[in-house]
Amino acid sequence: MAEDPLAPYRAKRDFRRTAEPEGAAPKRRKAKALSFVVQKHDATRLHYDFRLELGGVLKSWAVTRGPSLDPAEKRLAVEVEDHPLEYGGFEGTIAEGYGAGTVMLWDRGSWEPESDDPAADLEKGRLRFTLHGERLKGGWHLVRMRPRGRESRTNWLLIKDEDEAAHPGDKDALLAGFTTSVATGRDLNAIAGKQDGPAKPPRKRAAPKKDPESPPAKKRASSSARVTVAGVALTHPDKPLWPEDGITKRDLAEYMEAVAPRLFPWVEGRPLSLLRAPDGINGERFFQRHGGRGVSPLLTQVKPRGEESSLLQVDKPEALVGLAQWGALEIHPWPARSTAITRPDRLILDLDPAEDLPFTAVVEAALVLREGVSAMGLIPFCKTTGGKGLHIVVPVSGASWKTLHDTAARICEALEAEAPDRFTTSSSKAVRGGRIFLDFQRNARGASAVAAWSPRARPGATVSMPLDWAEVREGLDPKAFTLRTAPARLKTADPWQDFEASARPLPKKG
Known part of the structure; x- marks a missing residue:
């Protein structure tokens, strides 16, 4: 007899004491008609349970800080046991035992996997999908993190794609703006019975939509010439x-x-x-x-x-x-050409310092990475991001998306292991104080990084500037390269003129 995927779920609950559904035997449905639900769960710690229907059950993750429409926000999602499909309609209070607390239906809708085999994608540790919810829409992906030490739980990152449904810079604005149930209009206190009065109607206002075919309709005052x-x-x-x-x-x-x-x-x-x-x-x-x-x-x-x-x-x-x-x-x-989309040709490492670190620390990190990457037989280049960090960009040849991502991860994780007090590969801001976040997630299909010479939509009109390694030293000021000052560098030699010719195959994992 096949193993019951809901056995762990049922083993953790006493259905004589909890209102949670026990669940019927799992039944598979067509891959293009799948449901998803997000439940706000005020348990020992407030979090959001993210659930995707797959294989007749709800694959489930506890998203500790909730989902964000900001592609820069990589939210920790802890994998938990599969839940029955009936759980997708559950809202109420778990009185005692496992998961005790109040559960609210925060969002619901349908989802579509990008590939024809999402189960295999999950097994491989990377799932790309599109959500059609009342609050969450557009492209998303889940990326499994590598286990650390004796860590028993399986951690993932839930990340919004850079698309028309994204809200760069939003961070937690979506969570702050929607605090009631999509089913009943009640907030957590009302569900828990902590306040009287009728429930408010569910808010019909969805997250602001971004029409990919036209700019937002606004009155724009400017010259008509x-x-x-x-x-x-x-x-x-x-x-x-x-x-x-x-x-x-x-x-x-x-x-x-x-x-x-x-x-x-x-x-x-x-x-x-x-x-x-x-x-x-x-x-x-x-x-x-x-x-x-x-x-x-x-x-x-x-x-x-x-x-x-x-x-x-x-x-x-x-x-x-x-x-x-x-x-x-x-x-x-993207780090690949459209005509060779399965063969990426750029490896990108993003050095993102904590707010309390001086830029000198980023410069020092870039020099350490230069030495490590060079030791692998590769030729690294450096540019400012137009923000507070630096990008190490490495031209490569003959790579696949898997080998590119694995190599980038290996480089960053080795540096983190060598100096954990200076570097982290965790996107959680709670552990980034005093450290530089080594972000290797830009080395996946569909990911992107700001182009060399591209302006940034930030005060000061900074640009991402390619550098000569001789410039990567104490005193480097990334804010010096702006839309007004950058063109003057066209009069000097291009420090990246040999970039394409410097492509080398990625080393095999030793």
């Missing part, structure tokens, strides 16, 4: 995009034209995630990676093998100016 940059007509050229810095759409377009000789080769022929802010950095911003109506005609819409929706791509220099006209302030290319 037209100018042309690199043959591209600009509407409202005097619209401020970085208002505090006095930088307009025309300034951005002229910057794109000026730096195209170095920026264009970095993004040409690659799927892109674009951070759009049509009303400037103080207005609404959103990631767009898919094509559709309303896309600038200067952009190419491609559908690489294995992708269900078209992706955006730049195939001619003037398309960079088209991005400025379209309100795209940041350019994030």
Whole structure:
């Protein structure tokens, strides 16, 4: 007889004392008609239970800080026992025993796996999927973390994809904005019987939608005059995009034209995630990676093998100016070309320091990584991120997504093991104080990193600047490279001119 997947669930509960459903025998359904639910659970510690229907049960994770629409937020998701499908409708109080506390139906809907075999994806430790919920929408992925020491639990990361449903910078805004049940309109106190009065109607307002085919409908005040940059007509050229810095759409377009000789080769022929802010950095911003109506005609819409929706791509220099006209302030290319989508050619390590660390610590970390990567027979390059960190970028050849990700993880985890007081590979901000977060998750299919020479949608209009290793030393100021100052570097030799020629095969795991 096949093992009962719900045996661990039932063994932990006394159904004479709990209102939780015991559950019927698991029944499988078609892979394209699967349910998901998120339950806010006020137990020993408040958390959100994330559940995906698969194989006739609800695969379940306890997301300690709840889901976020911010792609930069990698939320810890602890794998727990499978739950019966009937649990997807449960809301109430668990009086005593395992999981005692109040459970609220926070979100629900359907989900679609990206592949035809999501069970195999889970087994491999990486599941990509799309949610169609009342509050959670768009692309997401779950990534299993490597176990640490004697750790018994299985930890994953729940991460929002960079797409039209993403809200960069939102962090916990979604959780703060939705505090009642999607089923009954009650909050946790009402469910627990701690307050009187009728339940409030469920809030119908979904998370703000981002139409991938058009910018958010807002009244935009700017000049109606037209100018042309690199043959591209600009509407409202005097619209401020970085208002505090006095930088307009025309300034951005002229910057794109000026730096195209170095920026264009970095993004040409690659799927892109674009951070759009049509009303400037103080207005609404959103990631767009898919094509559709309303896309600038200067952009190419491609559908690489294995992708269900078209992706955006730049195939001619003037398309960079088209991005400025379209309100795209940041350019994030994939580490693979569309024509060779299964063969990534860039390994990217993101050094993200804790707020309490000086930039000198990041410089020191980059030099340590340079030495380690070079010892592997690879040739690393360094650039600023336009923020508070640095990127180590390594040209590679003959890699698969698995070998790329595994190698990046091995490099970072080795450095963490060598100096755990200085480095961490955990995205949890609770353990990052005084440390540099070594992020290797940009080395997966669908992931991206800001392009060299791309502006950032941040105060100061900083850009991600390629560096000569001789510049990576004490005194390096990443804020010195801005949309206004960067073009002056075009007069000097390109420190990355040998990047493509420096590609080497990844070393085999020893």
